[in-house]
Amino acid sequence: MIHLFSKLAQIFSLLALCIVGLVVALVFVQADLLQMEENEQTMLTGANCGNPSVYPTMSDESLSDTARLGRELFNNNCQQCHSAGAEVIVGPGLKGILERRSMEWIVPWVQNSQKMIAAGDPYGTAIYNKYNKAQMQSFALTANEIKAIIMYVQAYKQVMPSIVQP
Template identity: 35%
Template sequence: MTSTLWKAAGLVLLAAAAGLWVGVRGPGAGPAPAAAATPYGPDYFPNVALTTQDGKTVRFYDDLLKGKAVAINLFYTSCQDVCPLETANLVQVQKLLGERMGKDIFFYSIAIDPWDTPKENKAYAQKFGVGPGWLFLSGKEADIQLLARKLGLSRASDAVSKDGHSASLMVGDVANGMWMRNSATDNPLFLSTTIGNFLGWKSAKPDASYAEARPLNIGKGEFLFQSRCSACHTIGGGDRVGPDLLGVTERRDHAWLARFVLEPEKVLAEGDPIATDLFRKYKQVRMPNVELGSDDVVAVLSYIQARSRSPEAGTGKDAVAGNAAARGR
């Protein structure tokens, strides 16, 4: 289905959209331009009609962008690859942003599949436990393609990719015409901190001293778990989108577990009873293929096993959304 969602001719990124990244503020960049001076206002963004997951009709610029801080990504409900990982990861970001969601910043996920209805989008959002301040939007296919180009969320290569889009997140300070691109699957703590810094939020906590920083000692398995698995799983912190993995290496056959991590879509498609039971139990959210190699899988399973046997196992410390250091930040 995804190959028909976007025609290659419609996916070439406009030069104007590329300019969205040029306007990012940096240290010493001076004050942000006045809203009236920004080229990324009502004359740039189309004010097309979209429909929320609750069936409400909204206008893209007037209702969703004007005067707001926003974070926008693309998705579709039948996606079996990166979309579930994006959504699960952004749920953790949403939790870290706390009360700012729906007040200081708004999340928008735009469906690129014209068959995704508000009803399907709402069911998808509920599967992942999405909270207030986050809209899942659908609209006419031509309008969605136009928005993707204007937002800098479409590329010529997307048409032939597995998902039909890239796992990008555009963060915008619309009032000041400032936009920033991030990976929607980046570490949640890093993403939430980056968003706050970009928007100029002041933390109530004093900044820690670099002198207090401890040396990083992160093995391959921990790095891969935190960057590929922690959006959906914990080790002793309880279920998220997927099951808590505490002790999973003791409960499951090692060969089965390794293959399921390596190619989950094939195991489920074969009707494997364990995979099918997990699919049903966890709201029919498919485990995405996070593109690990055989050696990577060994490292991840070894980390889960060691973590499960550690004194901290079951204390809930893994319930914290991610480890910024695990992404090298």
């Protein structure tokens, strides 16, 4: 009789172990499924699916938030006369601008280039003459906004070297 009890107890403990194992396995599978769902959601709502209309070759993830703001400002204010690459449109391509000019020069230039030319800024006068006295209008942009534009121009240079340097 005692023998039978201990056998039964053995069987029950084995069964209990099996159940615990099953529950643990289920929890893991569930967690995996949740993770998969989450991944799918980020894939669907991720930056990639945002707005591919502007600069489709430049992936959004490669841009910081500031550079993304800069891209928007650039597209709205500068693009009709400047490329972010090297080619001349109305004005010079802005590629490598920080190698030619400092931010301290660029900010007041963008805010009022005519004022700088009138004040006799030598570099400003020289490019003004070089570009057939085409006037760049003044922009009511803050220093930070102009910095964001230049950050975008710099990122553009790094991401698309094969297009910028043919």
